[in-house]
Amino acid sequence: MFKHLREDIQTVFDQDPAARNALEVILTYSGLHAIWAHRLAHAFYKRKFYFIARVISQISRFFTGVEIHPGAVIGSRFFIDHGMGVVIGETCEIGDNVTIFQGVTLGGTGKEKGKRHPTIQDNALVATGAKVLGSIIVGENSKVGAGSVVLKDVPPNSTVVGIPGRVVIKDGVKVKGKDFNHTDLPxxxxxxxxxxxxxxxxxxxxxxxxxxxxxxxxxxx
Known part of the structure; x- marks a missing residue:
């Protein structure tokens, strides 16, 4: 557990140049608080204590502005920048080294059962205000541009922008989320x-x- 805590704090330093010291990160980063609360809620969810899990997630939503369903599966070194307005659905699967910005929705498209939310693979980035909807896959090392609405699978090493989202860069240079520059999007x-x-x-x-x-x-x- 302590290893994960240290890793989460280090991820903030790696991703956010505004982070100055560990105490500041622990006390003031709402995205980090939301991730920690989700880990606790998810542990109860896996043990079928669904009510307790939802209570924890709703308390976290109240204090952080980030709503993560306790059923969502989240990997290591996940970073939520600012966080306000982020929504992550029940059947979302998020890989390692994923970054999302404020206002992002990883949601469903209807009342279907089963897997109905996106899968975000390793090293992907979803920028401010983007909506990724349905049981689709955002491939490894891919980027979703700010304000985009993505309804179809995104291939690995791709950049998607627009409404609806269109692939504008594919199989390009491998780019980590922390190197992403919003102003360079086509x-x-x-x-x-x-x-x-x-x-x-x-x-x-x-x-x-x-x-x-x-x-x-x-x-x-």
Missing amino acids: DPVADRCNDLENQILVLKKMLTEAQQKGESRQNGH
Whole structure:
């Protein structure tokens, strides 16, 4: 248990340059508190003490702003940055070295039974406000851009952005979550709008040339 506690604290130092000392991290990081509360709730959940587990998770939600269902399975070195508004569903599976930011939802898409929440594999990152919905897989070393809505599987070593989420980088350089830079994400919607604008300019040019040719012919007659 103490090994996990030290590892969690070290993860905060590795991921957040604002962390200054261990006491500050232990007392003030709500994401860390939410993870520790979840570990306790999950232990009761596995032993079928469901009511106690839910009470612990709801108390944690009240104090941290992070809602993690006690049934969710979370790996080592999980980091929640800021944390407010994070929701993690019952059948979520989160691997090792995963980072998520505030406002992220790892949720379901309906009232189906069984596995209905996402699986986030090792070294993945889910950025601010992203929604990952349904029984899908976000592959290893992949990134979900801020504000994206992901409804389909994300291949390993990929970057997904947009609504709905689109893969814009695949099989690129392996990037750890802590090296992620929000400002470097491609924007497929803007790219598509630029393509359409260029096509309109070409069509306008062709139309102008056709009109000029028509006028020349009329003047020639």
